[in-house]
Amino acid sequence: MSLLELRGISKSYGGVQAVADVSFAIEPATVHALVGENGAGKSTLVKIITGVIEPDAGQLLIDGEPVSIGDAQSALRLGIVAMYQEPTVFPDLSVAENVFAGRHPRSRLRTVDWRAMEGEATRILRELGVELGAGTPVRGLGVADRQLLEIAKALSTNARLLIMDEPTAALSPNEVEHLFDTVRKLRERGVTVIYISHRLEEVGVLADTVTVLRDGRHIETRPARELSQGEIIRLMVGRSLDALFPKEDAKIGDVVFEARGLTRRGIFADVSFELRRGEIVGLAGFVGAGRTEVARSIFGVDPLDGGRIEIEGRGFRPRSPRAALRRGLAYLPEDRLHEGLVQPMTISNNTSMAVLPALTPTGFLRPRAERRLARRFMEQLSIKATSPAQVVRSLSGGNQQKVVLGKWLAAEPRILILDEPTHGVDVGTKADVHRTISHLATQGLTILLISSELPEILGMSDRVLVMREGRLVAELSRAEATQENVIQAAAGVEAAA
Amino acid sequence: MIAHVRAMKPQELAAAAFRLREIGIVLALFAVIVFFSFRADNFLQASNWQDIAQNVSIVIVVAVGETMVVLTRNIDLSVGSIVGLCAYLVAASLAHHPGMPIVFAALISVAAGLGLGLVNGLLVAVGRIPAIIATLATLAIYRGIDAEITGGKNITAYQLPDRFLSLAASKPLGFPALAWIAVAVAVVGAATLRFVPWARDFYAIGSNPDAARFAGIPAGRRIITAFALSGALAGLGGFLFASRFPTLDSAAANGFELTVITAVVIGGVNVFGGSGTILGVVLGAVLVATISDGFTLMRLDEFWKIFFNGFAIVAAVTIDALVTRRLQEALRRRRAALLVAQPARSEA
Numbered sequence: 001m002s003l004l005e006l007r008g009i010s011k012s013y014g015g016v017q018a019v020a021d022v023s024f025a026i027e028p029a030t031v032h033a034l035v036g037e038n039g040a041g042k043s044t045l046v047k048i049i050t051g052v053i054e055p056d057a058g059q060l061l062i063d064g065e066p067v068s069i070g071d072a073q074s075a076l077r078l079g080i081v082a083m084y085q086e087p088t089v090f091p092d093l094s095v096a097e098n099v100f101a102g103r104h105p106r107s108r109l110r111t112v113d114w115r116a117m118e119g120e121a122t123r124i125l126r127e128l129g130v131e132l133g134a135g136t137p138v139r140g141l142g143v144a145d146r147q148l149l150e151i152a153k154a155l156s157t158n159a160r161l162l163i164m165d166e167p168t169a170a171l172s173p174n175e176v177e178h179l180f181d182t183v184r185k186l187r188e189r190g191v192t193v194i195y196i197s198h199r200l201e202e203v204g205v206l207a208d209t210v211t212v213l214r215d216g217r218h219i220e221t222r223p224a225r226e227l228s229q230g231e232i233i234r235l236m237v238g239r240s241l242d243a244l245f246p247k248e249d250a251k252i253g254d255v256v257f258e259a260r261g262l263t264r265r266g267i268f269a270d271v272s273f274e275l276r277r278g279e280i281v282g283l284a285g286f287v288g289a290g291r292t293e294v295a296r297s298i299f300g301v302d303p304l305d306g307g308r309i310e311i312e313g314r315g316f317r318p319r320s321p322r323a324a325l326r327r328g329l330a331y332l333p334e335d336r337l338h339e340g341l342v343q344p345m346t347i348s349n350n351t352s353m354a355v356l357p358a359l360t361p362t363g364f365l366r367p368r369a370e371r372r373l374a375r376r377f378m379e380q381l382s383i384k385a386t387s388p389a390q391v392v393r394s395l396s397g398g399n400q401q402k403v404v405l406g407k408w409l410a411a412e413p414r415i416l417i418l419d420e421p422t423h424g425v426d427v428g429t430k431a432d433v434h435r436t437i438s439h440l441a442t443q444g445l446t447i448l449l450i451s452s453e454l455p456e457i458l459g460m461s462d463r464v465l466v467m468r469e470g471r472l473v474a475e476l477s478r479a480e481a482t483q484e485n486v487i488q489a490a491a492g493v494e495a496a497a
Numbered sequence: 498m499i500a501h502v503r504a505m506k507p508q509e510l511a512a513a514a515f516r517l518r519e520i521g522i523v524l525a526l527f528a529v530i531v532f533f534s535f536r537a538d539n540f541l542q543a544s545n546w547q548d549i550a551q552n553v554s555i556v557i558v559v560a561v562g563e564t565m566v567v568l569t570r571n572i573d574l575s576v577g578s579i580v581g582l583c584a585y586l587v588a589a590s591l592a593h594h595p596g597m598p599i600v601f602a603a604l605i606s607v608a609a610g611l612g613l614g615l616v617n618g619l620l621v622a623v624g625r626i627p628a629i630i631a632t633l634a635t636l637a638i639y640r641g642i643d644a645e646i647t648g649g650k651n652i653t654a655y656q657l658p659d660r661f662l663s664l665a666a667s668k669p670l671g672f673p674a675l676a677w678i679a680v681a682v683a684v685v686g687a688a689t690l691r692f693v694p695w696a697r698d699f700y701a702i703g704s705n706p707d708a709a710r711f712a713g714i715p716a717g718r719r720i721i722t723a724f725a726l727s728g729a730l731a732g733l734g735g736f737l738f739a740s741r742f743p744t745l746d747s748a749a750a751n752g753f754e755l756t757v758i759t760a761v762v763i764g765g766v767n768v769f770g771g772s773g774t775i776l777g778v779v780l781g782a783v784l785v786a787t788i789s790d791g792f793t794l795m796r797l798d799e800f801w802k803i804f805f806n807g808f809a810i811v812a813a814v815t816i817d818a819l820v821t822r823r824l825q826e827a828l829r830r831r832r833a834a835l836l837v838a839q840p841a842r843s844e845a
Contacts, residue, residue, distance in 0.1 A: 073713065088711045092704040092771035101701045102712035104694045111692035140828060 001064050003028040003192050004049070004161060009058035011044055017216050018044040022058070024211050024221040026161075031183060031193045033207035033224065035200070037236055037454065037487075041216040042196055046163055049194075050082045051075040079160035083150045083167060089138055096121035096134040099153045124152045128182050144175035151182060155191075162186065163194045168202060169288040169469075180206055198286040200229045200491045212236055229493045237454070237483040247434075247460055250441040253277030257329075257415050257446060259298065262307035267293045268470035271307070275415065275446045280437065282461030282481075283450045285490050290470040291450045292334055295417045299331035300324045311415070325354060330413035332404055334420045334450075340404035341392050348374035348388035350403055354411045377406030381436055398429030405436065415446045422456060434460060454483050466490050517820075518765035522780040526787065533791035540794055547673055551665060553786035554679035555580075555737045559753070560760045560778050561686035562614075562730030565696070565723040567761055569716075570703040570770030571621060571628035573724060576731040577753035578639035579613050583735025585647055588745045592656040599661055606736040607729050613639055614728015618721030636754065644747040651746035665740040675737055682730065687775035699723055703770020752803065759806040760785045763813045785809070 002025035011019045019041040026032045034042050047053045049060070051069035059066050062078055069075045075082075090098050096118040097104075105120065107113040118134040125132055130148045132141070138149065147167055154162050164183075168176045183193055183206060197203055203210060203224065210227050212219040212235040219235050220227075227235075257275040262268070268290035275281055283291050296302045298309065300318035309316045311327050318324055321331070333339040341350055352359055352370040359369055374388035381402040385395060392403055401421065408416065418437065422430040437460060441447055451457050457464055464481040466474040466489040474489035487493075533540040559576050566573040583606040590602050613635070620631040654662060667674045689696045698719045702709045709716050738750055764781025766773025789802050 072711070076713075088705075088708045090701050090704040090708055090771070092767070093700055097697065097701075102698070102709070102714045104697060106694065110694075112694055112697055114692075 001028075002026060002061070003063065005061040005064070006045070006049075007059045007061065009045070009048060009055045009060070011048060011053065011055050019048070019055070020216045022213070022216075022218040024218055026192060026194065027209065028160075028192050029187055029190045030208040031187055031195050031206055033203040033210045034194055034196045034213065035198075035203060035210060035232060035236060036213035036219075037452075040213040040236070042213060043165070044216075045213070046082060046165060046194070046196070049075070049161075050080055050163065076157065079158060080163070081154040081157060081159040081161070082163040083147065083154065083165065088150065088153070089146055091139040092137065094118075094135050094137055095125075095132050095141075095149060098138050098149055099124065099156050120156070121152065124155050128152060128155070128185065129178075130182075144171050144179070147171075147179065148182065151186070155186075159191060161192045161194065163196070165196045166198065166288060167195075168197060168199065176202070198288075198491055200232055200493050203232070204229060229491075233484060233487050233491070233493065237487055247280075248438045248442050250278040250280075250438075250444075250462075252279050252462065253444070256312050258310040260308045260310075262294060262297065262309070263305050264293065264297055264302065265305045268297075268467075271467075271472045273465055273472060273475070275448060277414075277446055278441050278444050279462045280441050280447045280449055280460050282457035282464040283448060283467065284452075284454070284457045284464055284486050285467035287452060289467040289490065291467050292419055293470075294467070295331055295419055295448070295450060298324070299329060299417065301331075325411055325413070328412075328414035329417070330354075330408035330411055330415070331417040332408055332419060332421060334423065340407070341400060343393040344391060346374075346389050346391055347378065347383070347385055347395075347403055350392055351377055351388075351406050351410050354407055373410055374406070377403075377409060380409075381406055382432055396429075398432075401429070401433065402436075405433070409440075413445070415448070416440070417448045417450070419450045420452065421449070422451070422453070454486060457481075457486065458483065468492055519774075519777050519780060522763065522765075522777065522784055526780070526784050529784065529787055529791065533787075533794070537791045537794035540791060545790065545794070549783075549786055549790045550673050550676045551741055552790065553782050554673070554675035555734050555741065556756055556760050556782040556786055557679040557779055558682045558737060559731050559734040559757045560764070560782050561682050561775060562727035563757050563761050564686070564764075564766050564773060564775065564778050565690070565699055566628070566727045567766050567768065568690075568699040568703045568770055568773055569720050569723050570706065571720060571723070572632065572758070572768075573614075573617060573727045573731075574629065574632040574754050574758075575613070575617060575635040575639055576727060576734070576757055577750050577755070578636045578643065579610050579728055579731035580735040580738050580753050581747070581750040582613070582639050582643040582646075583610050583732045584739040584742075584749050585643055585652070585735075585745050585747070587736050587739040588652040588657060588743065589646070591658055591661055592652055595658045599664065602661070603733065603736045606739075607732040610732015610735060611725055611729040614725040614731070615721065617728060618724030621724065622717040622720040640747070640751075643749075647745075647747040649747070651744060654743040657743050661740060662743055665737075675741065678733075678737065682733070683775055683779050690775060695719060695722065700771055703767075704772070755803065755806045756785055756789070759809050762810050765813075765817075767817065768814060 005025040007023050009019055009022045010017070022041070022045065034045070036042055044053070048055050049069070051071050051074055054070070060069060061067065067078065069078065069080070090101060093101065099121045100117050104112045105116040121134040125134065128148060128151060130152070132145055132148070138146065141149065151162070167179060171179060183195070186193060195203070195207060207224040209221060210224045210232065211221040212232060214236060254277055255274045256277050259274070260272050262271040271294055273281070285291050293302065297304045298318055300320045300323055304318065309318065311329065316327055324331070342353070348367070348370040351374040359373070360366060371388045377383065378385060378388065383399050383402045383406070385399060392400060395403065405421070421437070422433050434456070437447060437449070449457065449460055458481055461481065462478055464476045464486060465472055466476070466486055468490055473492070476485055539545055559580060563573055563576060586609055587602045587606045590605055591597060617632050617635055620626050620635070621628045624631065664674055669677060690699070698709070698714045701712065701714055702716050702719055706716065735750070739745060742749070760782035761773070761778055762768060762781070763784060764773065764778035766778060785806070788805060792802050792805070
């Protein structure tokens with residue numbers, strides 16, 4: 001009997017269908033890989049299985065019995081544990097206490113039984129073949145050790161189903177090997193593992209069964225040995241490109257931005273590329289490949305450990321966003337709701353924020369000039385709002401996105417970095433944003449477009465850069481950039497069969 | 498020593514950094530004692546040591562409670578007002594009922610403190626008011642209640658029974674009574690924070706609130722508990738305060754929260770919660786009380802003590818931040834070095 005069976009699971013968020021009618025089964029004591037592009041619906045499924053969200057339709061069966069998993073606690077009771085990378089670690093507490101936080105072993109006097117706790121933690125860790133002192137603080141541990149700690153925690157609750165989401169994203173080769181050994185040990189003990197990874201070679205090495213999702217739909221569930229990596233890629237991408245975006249031809253000019261050997265230790269290394277005037281360059285790669293991190297470092301949000309940047313032939317050291325803005329660089333962050341806008345302020349206040357000094361030569365605010373500026377961008381970007389005085393919080397996600405765009409355009413940048421500019425917006429707004437981006441390029445603006453949506457990258461870009469594991473691994477011309485080529489580079493797979 | 502540190506594994510290094518704090522306070526304490534023994538008259542006299550011991554005892558009792566609150570990533574600014582209000586309640590009860598058992602007066606004080614601390618906890622955990630604002634408000638409110646009860650009058654030592662007045666001066670087993678109480682509170686407090694499951698949750702909540710929720714820890718109830726304990730210990734502190742300074746008006750223990758928080762912060766309790774020990778806090782309290790006493794003997798103005806407390810908080814937090822940053826850097830470099838040392842992954 002299957003350990004877990006999904007029957008017709010559907011879930012939509014405000015009109016966007018995240019998961020549609022997904023059915024498949026997971027057999028006990030197997031490693032079941034879940035693969036698919038960003039946005040294929042993997043995380044939504046995980047959230048449904050762990051009780052974080054409830055499906056709109058469909059049924060979950062555990063051991064053949066229908067269950068409803070309303071919250072994280074009941075998922076835990078059913079033996080379902082998801083491994084989160086960061087939120088569950090207490091850096092100040094010891095390894096042993098991290099394993100048992102919230103459910104300390106008690107002595108007869110109802111006090112914390114430290115000896116039993118450390119003994120039990122040591123036993124579990126030894127079983128995993130891990131050398132972590134049970135009494136040492138977690139603060140000193142690296143990502144790999146923290147993950148093993150998470151596994152130890154799961155084991156201490158007698159988990160039956162362990163969900164690992166991109167566990168190897170930040171691990172070194174040796175650590176990955178060790179993790180794989182651990183996963184195999186778990187399987188021998190009868191634990192079932194749902195393994196989510198973008199690294200298809202890992203899937204081939206580790207998984208017994210592979211389930212492919214695409215655009216929220218279930219595409220295939222087959223034994224791993226029957227599927228080659230090339231075949232998995234073919235199943236992952238088969239997405240149609242018909243809803244393509246109108247890209248206007250822009251005149252591509254001289255090199256205006258050049259990065260050489262950009263490095264941030266442990267995050268990305270030796271990233272070199274150049275951007276030309278009027279060019280849209282797509283930066284592709286899976287989540288966690290280091291794209292956003294590179295953008296943040298260029299914009300002066302995070303420090304660089306090495307490398308050189310030249311803007312329009314002159315050296316540039318990204319010390320702060322302010323310095324970057326002064327050199328004509330603007331960055332539209334991925335998390336626009338938090339980093340891009342001041343929610344309780346009006347459209348005009350938000351639009352003028354980055355250009356206030358230029359707008360207020362006397363040192364006093366000029367509300368009329370601010371409104372004029374806001375109106376200009378409301379028109380140019382077709383922002384749907386009643387007036388520039390409308391509060392940003394009351395706008396839809398797509399319109400908020402456009403306000404952020406307007407805010408940075410007001411600074412009249414020559415190079416614009418867009419990080420997931422259409423993430424979570426509806427189709428109509430998406431087309432609007434694309435039209436705007438394309439139009440800006442024809443006006444001589446240089447655009448670096450970070451996106452996890454392949455069609456968007458392929459449709460908009462003159463050139464595509466691909467990152468994987470903190471390195472730039474491919475540079476493809478518009479002609480070379482096909483879905484297969486980009487995915488292969490991003491997943492680290494040699495030419496598919 | 499340096500070579501030894503270089504050879505440490507990352508997690509050992511992290512552990513070692515926290516032991517440095519207690520050694521640092523002891524060294525500072527020695528320096529301070531040497532300084533005052535030259536510059537302050539009578540500093541080394543036995544009677545002065547008793548003064549210090551009595552003063553430090555009150556600070557320790559209240560600081561143990563404050564520690565519990567700070568560990569949960571909150572703060573209790575109202576402890577000075579609670580000490581003052583409870584001290585007046587003790588004195589007033591004994592003045593009006595001279596026959597009342599002293600233990601009974603102490604219980605009234607602790608119970609009143611517990612109630613006031615409970616109010617703080619409810620404001621923070623249920624009312625969702627940030628602790629710094631909630632307890633700033635109750636600092637003023639409790640002080641106002643104190644003023645209303647005293648009605649502008651004060652209680653003097655003459656109105657209090659001798660049994661009570663002799664308490665502070667008594668020396669069971671050759672050690673001031675107040676110090677015995679402080680030692681007991683510190684030992685019980687340290688044991689609680691080490692061995693009682695719900696008290697361990699204080700560390701977890703302060704270390705990572707989200708993770709605490711994932712682990713099923715009832716954060717709200719724990720935070721209320723921490724504030725209630727802080728209030729109760731401030732109540733006990735009020736009782737000790739009344740026995741030590743029996744002439745009381747509505748301004749008693751005004752600004753005492755500054756001394757307490759200074760002791761806690763110097764003692765190495767992280768102001769962002771999650772780490773800190775009672776041993777460190779006790780040492781911090783001793784350091785603060787010793788310096789305060791030295792200032793008095795040097796006949797420096799009261800404002801210098803306040804200045805020093807503020808300065809010490811900034812210095813302690815700055816040092817913490819620097820140490821943490823250096824540690825983080827060192828850990829990152831060490832892990833990067835480990836990664837480089839490993840063979841590259843073979844391409845699939």
